[in-house]
Amino acid sequence: xxxxxxxxxxxxxxxxxxxxxxxxxxxxxxxxxxxxxxxxxxxxxxxxxxxxxxxxxxxxxxxxxxxxxxxxxxxxxxxxxxxxxxxxxxxxxxxxxxxxxxxxxxxxxxxxxxxxxxxxxxxxxxxxxxxxxxxxxxxxxxxxxxxxxxxxxxxxxxx
Numbered sequence: 001x002x003x004x005x006x007x008x009x010x011x012x013x014x015x016x017x018x019x020x021x022x023x024x025x026x027x028x029x030x031x032x033x034x035x036x037x038x039x040x041x042x043x044x045x046x047x048x049x050x051x052x053x054x055x056x057x058x059x060x061x062x063x064x065x066x067x068x069x070x071x072x073x074x075x076x077x078x079x080x081x082x083x084x085x086x087x088x089x090x091x092x093x094x095x096x097x098x099x100x101x102x103x104x105x106x107x108x109x110x111x112x113x114x115x116x117x118x119x120x121x122x123x124x125x126x127x128x129x130x131x132x133x134x135x136x137x138x139x140x141x142x143x144x145x146x147x148x149x150x151x152x153x154x155x156x157x158x159x
Contacts, residue, residue, distance in 0.1 A: 019077055023109060029073040032062045067098065072105035079113060092121065103135060111139040112147045119154075 021030045039055040066074035079098030082090035096117060102110030118132035133154065139147035 019080060024073040024076075026066065026071055026073040028066060029063065029071065029077065032059050032066075033077075035059065067101070070101065070105070072102045072107040072110065075099070075102035075105075076107050076110045076113075079110060083113065083117075096121070108139045108142045108144050108147075111135040112144055112150065115139070115147070116150060 115135035122128035
């Protein structure tokens, strides 16, 4: 029952939770997410035509496989899903690990997410705070508006 609830929640994420395929570079990740979204749409229009649970399982397994192989987009997707509670047993360390693996390979969205999480998780650790600000600055330099807002907030707070 819990796995089904996670799968249903995951289906909604493809369409609404910030996993915009326009921001992803790996065609395999994009194809996997688009296929899942198409299956979700079909299942909503024609119940019983598509086994959405099988489709979800296949997509999650593919994204996890790509993440394990070090793919930046797949690690970002897993980090985002863990942050949003899709993976309810994901530890904070796992979430940071997903985002770090992605950010280390240049994923701008992961840099923003990782930087923001580090600011929250390590407020007393000067080195981690410097790393967090650096990640956010790199994302802002790449034109990310979330990073731009985060830097403005940090400036307003005197950080």
